[in-house]
Amino acid sequence: MRNTFMSRISPTSMRILALLFVLILTILFFSTQIENYLNARLFNRISTSVAIILLIAVGQSVVVLTRNIDLSVGSVVGFVAYFVGGVVGAFPEIPAILVPVLAIALGACFGAFNGFLVSRFNLPSIIVTLATLAIFRSILVEFTDGSSITTASLPDWLTEFARLNAFVVGNFRVRWMVVISIVVALVVHVFLTRFRAGRQFYAVGSNPEAARVAGINVGRTVMQAFVISGALAGLAGFMFLARFGNITIVAGLGLELKSVGAVVVGGVNIFGGSGSVIGVLIGASLIDLLETSLVRWALVSEFWRDAVLGMLILLAVVTDTFMSRRLLARPTAKAAAAKTAADNTAAPIAAPGARQAEGS
Amino acid sequence: MKGSTFIDRLATWEGFLFLVLVLLILLNALSTPFFLTVSNQINLFQLSIEKVIVALIMTLVIINGEIDLSVASIMGLAATTFGWVFQAGISAEWAIVIALTIGIICGAFNAFWIAWAGIPSLVVTLAMLIAYRGFARVLVEDRGITDFPEWFDSLGQAPILGPFPLSMLIFFTLLVVLFVVLQRSAFGRKLYFIGSNRDVAEYSGVNVRRIKATIFIASGLISALAGILFAARVGSVRGDIGVGFELDIITIVLLGGVSIFGGTGTITGTVLAILIVLNLRNGMALANITGHLQTGALGILLILSVMVPTIRDAGQRLWRTVRGETG
Structure with missing residues (x-):
């Protein structure tokens, strides 16, 4: 009986179950350590910050599925947040819907640049995106002269968007940001698992040669993955702007490592070909939960965050x-x-x- | 054929780098008379000496078909360990020994997962890039540690042999040692062998694991040494020492013609690349180009340098056609 149960569950689902188990254990552990830990405020805070990292991590996981990596996302988020903030500040009467569209389009352009270099010249993505991480950031610094975007310069609807609740259950507020982010994750999940164009990402990652022989355009698939990653990083940049309002030239620094962390912890194979977006959702939540909890845990200093x-x-x-x-x-x-x-x-x-x- | 050996040599990547270097030096020298003075050249080296030292060992790592992204974090961890241990009341000499040991431990930890467990170095060292930096932050948090003994602070600056400070002597010694190891020893041949085809090397009886482990431990040790030299040069220790240095270091090595896939490249190429990058930075500083743009320029250089094999092949093909047509 047990054997049939075990063999019926795919390794991916097993991985997700194990992750959920670890997530629950973490919550239980910290609830014994920190007073007043388990309450709606924890949920509200973590869900909002997961919303941003989740978008980046979903894009990252599509890239990782194809055996690549995108280290430039942190710079893309920072650049988009700053640029869009600047545009909105200069033209406050711009239609609201155009703002996230601009953010996504800008992010997609960065992604296309990465994808072009990687797929056209067959360059290792880690090197290309390590380089564009520096290039995008230095363009931002040059373009801004080191000044910052402030909340005061932004239209009210933008900053209010970050606090807008989609629905409220008791003290639990579910913000629109969270809903959008989860919907995006689910759409990508369905796309990756149910559509031919989505399955190609898995095929390219698990065996590029076989994928080529099977008639898949490997270069184009890799290109698409980077564009998706860039576009989602752009959307995350928009949310980053809405949530924080004050954007400096170092905005989004280090998000690339956090997103790779969420992807890998979420069970996406770093060598491509397997993993699921649902796992990434749990992975991102786990990492954020650990970060938030470590800061409040009296026994160790918050500086343990990166080490952990x-x-x-x-x-x-x-x-x-x-x-x-x-x-x-x-x-x-x-x-x-x-x-x-x-x-x-x-x-x-x-x-x-x-x-x-x-x-x- | 006759008389063409010199030109043939120039048609290699090293030859091309050499030409670029000569051009850069000429440009710099023409723009300021101070450029060619010994003190300026030493100063140039000193500003990046830590990166340059690590670039030497990184050459061996990448030739071996691996990569070590954690070097800058090991530098940070070793430096903060040094400061932390020193602050706890241990003499600076012993603090140095302990910090170097930390470097060896970090390298061995990387080596364990890479050589023994067979997990790709890219992933292991990416994780440890975060973790070692995290430990460095745990040690010193937001503080800066200063007030080291005078002899320690002077290690970084004071000339001890002619005009050369200790860090440059270490660089030259390491350069000679690694050149001999890589180009003149059995160990070096095996390194190339593993880099160009790991499986064949393994079946030919090369102890791949031991060589990979040795390289990563050496990388940890030298990174720690570089971290201590950095602390000595700036006279203080902070948690963010050397953040992002891995980018510069890898750029130098790849620019020097080492293939990211392993198996090819030379120390000579790396040294030429070091000189080019240093002169480029100097030139950019003279032209009033700021630090961040310099980093961006290095990023562009990095992309160009991974395209080196592509460019080189195209260049050689062109060269062959040209020669085929003319003679």
């Missing part, structure tokens, strides 16, 4: 590697078991019978 994050990423990768190795080893183990079973039953019988048993 780094070790968590390593742990996730190590678990993944060993799990996928065991999965690879499984068919052979099964075959060996079948063979011994066949040998046992077929030992006294003549050779053809044994062959038959092996075949079944």
Whole structure:
């Protein structure tokens, strides 16, 4: 019975269940450590900050699925937040709907630049995006002369948007930002799992050669992944602007590492080809929960944040590697078991019978 | 054929770098008479000496087909360890020893996952880039640690042999040692062998794990050394020492013609790239280009340098056609 249950669950779902378990354990652990921990305020705070990182992490996971990585997202978020903030400040009468569209379009352009370099010249994405991380940021610094965007210069609707509730259950406020972000994640999830164009990302990541032979345009798929990542980072930049209002030239610094963390902890294989957006949602929540909780935990200083994050990423990768190795080893183990079973039953019988048993 | 060896040599990547370097030096020298003075050249080196030292060992790491993104964080962790231990009342000499040991431990930790568990170095060192930096922050939090003994502060600046300060002597020693190891020893040959085809190396009886582990431990140790030199040069220790240096270091190595996929490249190329980057920064500073734009320019340089194999192949093809047509 147990065996059939275990074998019916795919490794990905197993991973998600394990993550949920860890998430609940973390919440339980901190609720014993911090007074007044489990309340609606925790939910409100974490859900709002997850909304931003989730968008970036979803884009990142699409890129990672294709065996690439996008380290430039932090700079894209910062650039878009600053640029869009500047535009809105200069033209306050601009239609509200155009603002996020502008943010997404700008982000997509950055993504297309990365994607072009990676897919056209076959350059390693880690190097390209490490470089564009620096390039995008330095354009921002040059373009702004180091000045900042302030809340006062923004129209009211923008700053109010960040506090707008979609619905309220008791003390739990679910903001529009959170709803949008989760809807985007679900749409990407359905796209990746149910549509041919989405499955191509998995195909390219798990075996680029086979994907090419199967008629998939690998370069175009990689390009699409980077554009999606850039566009979502752009949307995140818009939300970043709405939430914080004050944007300096270092806005979004370090988000790339956090998003890679969420993706890897969420069970997306860093070498491409497997993982799910639902896992990334839990991974992002877990990382944010840990960050928020560590700050409030009296026993250790908040400076443990990065150390814990780094070790968590390593742990996730190590678990993944060993799990996928065991999965690879499984068919052979099964075959060996079948063979011994066949040998046992077929030992006294003549050779053809044994062959038959092996075949079944 | 005859008489063309010099031109043939120039047609290699190193030759091209050499030409670029000569051009840069000429441009710089023409724009200011102070450029070619010994003190300016030493000053130039000193401003980036830590990156330059780590770039040497990074050359070996990348030739071996791996990458170490955690070097800058190890620098930070070693420097903060030094400051923290010193503040706890231990003498600076022992603090240096402890900080170097931390570097070895960090390198060995990386090496364990990469060489023993077989997890790609890209991922391991990306995680440890965050984690080691995190530990550095835990040690000193938001504080800065200063008031080191005078001899320690002078390590970074004071000339001890002719006009050269200690850090430059370390650089030259390391350069010679790594050149011999890479270009003249069995270990070096194995390094290239593993980098160009790991599986074949393994089946030929090369102990791949041990060589990879050695390289990563060496990388940790040298990064820690660079971190201490940094602390000595600026005379204080903070949690964010060396943040983002990995970008510059990897840029230098790739610009020097080392392939990101391993197996090719030379220390000579790295040294030429070091000189180019230093002169470029100097030139940009002279032209009033600020720090952030310099970083952006380095980013562009990094992209160009991963395209080196593409450019080089195209160049050689062109060169061959030109020669085929003329003679």
